[in-house]
Amino acid sequence: MSADPILASVLQRRVQAISHEMATVLMRSSRSPIFNEIGDLVTVIFDARGRTLAQTEYASIIANGAQPPLARIIEYFGDDLHDGDVILHNDVYSGGNQNADVGVFLPIFHDGALVAWSASKGHVADIGGMTAGGYDPRARDVWQEAFRIPPLKIHDRGELRRDVWDLVRANIRFDVVSEDINAMIGACTIGKRRLGEVLDRYGVPAFDEHMDYVIDASERQVRAELERWPDGTYRGESWMVSDGIDPTARYRVAVAITIAGDEITFDFSETDDQAPGFTNMPPASAIGAIRIAFLMLVTAGGLSLPANHGVFAPIRTVFRRGSLIDPHFPASTIFGNQMCDEVLEAIMRALSDVLPDRVTAGWNQFLCTALSAIDPRTGEPSVSLTIFQRGGPGAMRGADGYDALGFTGTPGSMRSPDMEMFELSTPHFMHYYEYLPDSAGAGQWRGGYGTRSSWSFYGEHEAGTTIGDDVAAEGAEPAHGLFGGSAGGLNELRLRLPDGSVRDWGSKEIIEQIPPGTVCESLNGGGGGYGDPRLRDPELVLAEVRDGLLSAAAAAAEYGVRIGADGRSIDHDATRVLRAEERA
Numbered sequence: 001m002s003a004d005p006i007l008a009s010v011l012q013r014r015v016q017a018i019s020h021e022m023a024t025v026l027m028r029s030s031r032s033p034i035f036n037e038i039g040d041l042v043t044v045i046f047d048a049r050g051r052t053l054a055q056t057e058y059a060s061i062i063a064n065g066a067q068p069p070l071a072r073i074i075e076y077f078g079d080d081l082h083d084g085d086v087i088l089h090n091d092v093y094s095g096g097n098q099n100a101d102v103g104v105f106l107p108i109f110h111d112g113a114l115v116a117w118s119a120s121k122g123h124v125a126d127i128g129g130m131t132a133g134g135y136d137p138r139a140r141d142v143w144q145e146a147f148r149i150p151p152l153k154i155h156d157r158g159e160l161r162r163d164v165w166d167l168v169r170a171n172i173r174f175d176v177v178s179e180d181i182n183a184m185i186g187a188c189t190i191g192k193r194r195l196g197e198v199l200d201r202y203g204v205p206a207f208d209e210h211m212d213y214v215i216d217a218s219e220r221q222v223r224a225e226l227e228r229w230p231d232g233t234y235r236g237e238s239w240m241v242s243d244g245i246d247p248t249a250r251y252r253v254a255v256a257i258t259i260a261g262d263e264i265t266f267d268f269s270e271t272d273d274q275a276p277g278f279t280n281m282p283p284a285s286a287i288g289a290i291r292i293a294f295l296m297l298v299t300a301g302g303l304s305l306p307a308n309h310g311v312f313a314p315i316r317t318v319f320r321r322g323s324l325i326d327p328h329f330p331a332s333t334i335f336g337n338q339m340c341d342e343v344l345e346a347i348m349r350a351l352s353d354v355l356p357d358r359v360t361a362g363w364n365q366f367l368c369t370a371l372s373a374i375d376p377r378t379g380e381p382s383v384s385l386t387i388f389q390r391g392g393p394g395a396m397r398g399a400d401g402y403d404a405l406g407f408t409g410t411p412g413s414m415r416s417p418d419m420e421m422f423e424l425s426t427p428h429f430m431h432y433y434e435y436l437p438d439s440a441g442a443g444q445w446r447g448g449y450g451t452r453s454s455w456s457f458y459g460e461h462e463a464g465t466t467i468g469d470d471v472a473a474e475g476a477e478p479a480h481g482l483f484g485g486s487a488g489g490l491n492e493l494r495l496r497l498p499d500g501s502v503r504d505w506g507s508k509e510i511i512e513q514i515p516p517g518t519v520c521e522s523l524n525g526g527g528g529g530y531g532d533p534r535l536r537d538p539e540l541v542l543a544e545v546r547d548g549l550l551s552a553a554a555a556a557a558e559y560g561v562r563i564g565a566d567g568r569s570i571d572h573d574a575t576r577v578l579r580a581e582e583r584a
Contacts, residue, residue, distance in 0.1 A: 005211035011198070011207065012214045016054040018194040019043050022120060023056040025188035031179040032125045033425045036415040038304065038387050041122035042066060043187055045195065048114050050074050053211055057184030061409035062121050063307070065097035073105055076151040081092075083109040085157025088168065090149045092142070095327050097285040099146035100127050100580065101133045105226045108192045110199045116210075116236050118191030120184040125383040128171045130508070131217035132372040133383050135465040137244025137508045139278050139332040146334065147171040155185075174381055186452040201447030202574030220312030223262035225303055226314055233258045236350025238342040240324075241469055242337070243275040244508035248474070251275060251324055253342040258348045266290050267318040274327035279508065281325045281336035281343075287317055289340035292408065293347040300358040300396065300416050316572075332374065335508065338467055339367040340409035343379055345480075347510040348394075350483055357397050361441065361528030364391025364450055367491040367507060369520075372525040373459025375427045382459060384426045388416040388433055391470070392440055392448025392526035393487060394479060401448030401527040403435060427459030428546055433480075436489070436523055438551050442558035443485030443529020444536050449549060450489055450524040462514040466493065470525065478508060478525060482531040486558060489525025534560045534579050538570050 022043035042063035044055040050070045055064035072095040087105045090096050090268040096103070096325050105122040127134050128147030139145035147168075161434055169178050199207055239245075255271040274280050281289075291312055298305070304312050319326035325332065325343075341363060341475055348359045357525045368389040375382045390406035405411060419430045431441075441447035470476045472490040475513040479488035493505040498517035505511070516534040541561040552563040558583050562574035 003210050005213070008210040008213045009211045011202070012054070013055070014193070014198055015045050016306060017058045018191055019054040020044050022118065022187040022191045023058065023195065024300055025190050026120055026122070026183055029186055030183040030189045031176045032242070032383070033421065034123050034125055034383070034385055035180055035183070035445050037415070037421050037425075038481070039192070039413070039415045041120065042384070043191065044119045045120065045191060046070055046117040046552050047211060049518060050117065051215065051316050053116070053308055055307050057307065057412045059123070060292050060413055061102050061285060061337050062097060063288070064291040065284040066103065066119060067094035067231070067361055068284040068287065069103055070105055071095060071501055073151045074301065081107045081114060082157045082225065082243055082246070085316050087509035088149050088181070090146070092282040092333050094150045095284055097282055097288055099142070100124055101149065101335060101337070102127065102181065104181065104188055106188040106192050110196065110204055113197065113204070115204050116195055118188040118195065120187045122180065122184060124177045124180055125172045126177055128173070131465070131510070132173055132381070132463070133370045133465070134334050135370040135467055136510055137277050137465065139334070140276065141330040145278060146331050168332060168581070174383065175291070178427065214306070214309035215308055216432045218305050218308055219313045221303060221305060222298060222311055225298055225301060226264055227263045229259050230561060231259050231261065232354070234350040234354060236346045236348070238349065239541045240279060240339065240342050240347035240478070241471070242507050242558045243279045243473050244277040247506050247509075251279070252344050253339070255325065255346045255350055257347065263314045263316065264294070265316040265318065268323070269316070269318055271319040273325045273326050274322055274324055274331055278332040279324070279326040279335045280331045280333045281339045282333050283319055283326050285336040285339070286319060286325045286343060288319060288552050289313045289343035289409065290315065290347070290461070292340065293344045296357060296360070296411075296434040297351065297358045302307040302503065333560055335467065337409055338366060340407070340408070341469060344408045344504060358482065359482070360396045361394030361443070361447060361482040361485055361530045362488060363408055364468035364479045364488050364525040365395045365468060366391065366465065366493070367493065367524060368472060369464045369466050370460065371426070371464045373427050373457070373462035376458065376460055377427070382549065384422070387414065388419070388422070389451065389453060389524050390416065391450040391491065391520050391524040394482070394488070395441070395443050395445040395525040395530035396449050397433065397444065397530060400445050401440065404451045405448055427462070428455045431519070433570040435549055436526070437549055438554045439489040439526035441481050441488040441527055441529035442480060442533035444531030444533065445477065446529050446536070447488045447527030450522050450526040454519060454558045457518045457520070460516070462516070463512050464509065464514055465510040466505055469507050471570045473504045474507055477577060479528040481528040482530045485529030486533060491525055492523040494521050496518070520523055533558050534582055538575055542570050
């Protein structure tokens with residue numbers, strides 16, 4: 001049988017639709033706002049060998065790091081896999097990307113043979129350890145931060161292993177987690193059922209052949225794209241400020257990227273040694289971050305591809321054991337996903353001179369909070385991530401940065417929670433949430449705008465941990481501009497306490513008791529600009545002044561555009577003079 005390209009396309013889209021249906025089911029049946037509001041989750045269909053066929057990546061770094069644990073699961077269980085099995089996993093030392101990102105994997109059988117896998121992963125509200133929610137910069141090892149789950153069967157041949165399930169539940173604080181895991185099992189069951197319908201219709205041999213065709217076609221396209229990139233080795237770096245223990249500590253994330261024909265190697269061996277606290281990155285998380293950057297670079301050239309095994313086949317990764325990326329066991333690592341910001345920045349810096357049409361300027365590095373409290377309205381525990389604290393991404397040639405896009409690990413996918421749902425589901429009251437004026441780095445193409453927000457706390461026994469970087473009070477550097485573009489903005493986070501005092505909140509700092517009545521004020525900076533700001537169309541500058549995003553003073557200082565006295569027009573004569581003076 002020879003593959004039919006049309007049928008291959010149909011089957012590829014069908015498998016992608018199955019993955020999307022799984023994600024929809026998971027979001028609508030889960031209990032935690034982290035799942036159903038934010039969408040900090042992924043769903044994936046793999047073939048029998050563990051190759052990615054399709055994925056729905058609300059949280060891209062989890063999706064692109066979902067394959068390593070499945071490889072470990074297949075190796076671990078070998079022939080001891082059966083129809084009706086359900087396998088749970090989170091352990092970063094056996095392929096996981098973050099202990100809080102728990103995965104459910106279902107083997108799919110057809111006529112008695114293993115033919116595929118369905119999987120879902122999501123950030124659970126709690127995973128044990130010494131602090132509710134898992135984020136604690138004081139953790140010095142993996143046991144302090146999480147309950148480790150290596151490959152573990154919780155259903156065997158369709159039967160719940162009650163003793164195993166009770167062991168897992170006994171080590172997790174909140175019942176909502178077990179309910180979300182059941183929702184993940186339900187989503188995977190939908191994937192198993194839908195894929196079974198496809199296999200019944202077309203047969204396993206035809207399905208496998210056409211999926212091989214899709215994977216091979218994707219790989220050929222990516223390799224052809226890489227052939228057009230200049231061969232050589234290129235170096236870049238980024239810096240992480242504060243390790244959660246010492247706010248003045250600085251860690252270098254360094255990459256050497258080698259392009260050789262149709263293959264590319266990302267070597268992070270020169271990255272600094274591992275940190276003593278939770279700011280270490282497991283290899284699966286780093287692989288996810290590298291794949292995000294790689295997809296940005298590939299698709300910037302106009303190539304449109306389904307995310308499958310073939311897309312990433314030309315990539316090689318090198319990490320140094322004992323470094324910030326790939327730390328020695330049993331290092332704490334729960335901050336690792338957030339280090340996607342540094343990984344992506346190092347890659348973009350490395351390739352900025354050789355691929356100027358593909359790279360982005362610097363992104364504002366993510367900063368949000370993880371909060372836990374007892375809700376006085378219900379007496380029930382509450383855990384939340386303030387993902388609405390969003391900075392701006394960097395611009396690229398021909399395009400402004402998207403506004404308030406947020407974390408590089410979830411570009412354009414993971415959602416900000418609805419503010420009313422945030423108030424309904426957690427003991428907080430929002431005061432405002434809006435764009436932060438003058439926060440975008442200026443350029444011929446400007447960076448994305450950041451946001452400002454404020455909310456008050458009224459929960460009992462409230463605690464919070466900041467998760468991020470680029471905090472002005474810690475001396476961080478703002479998102480860099482490219483080719484004459486200006487730098488973006490930094491993050492500022494402060495608490496106004498009921499006694500009238502004000503304190504800065506660091507980038508990786510836990511506060512064990514936040515008094516009711518405290519108000520948090522957050523400024524999240526914008527991304528870096530690309531190209532000379534004086535080449536920007538003055539009408540675009542005026543539009544942003546009229547929209548309240550850009551001040552008239554910044555328009556003149558950054559772009560050389562003088563706004564008329566009415567605030568709604570351009571003073572063209574003054575603008576010509578101002579831009580001429582700047583050129584001189």
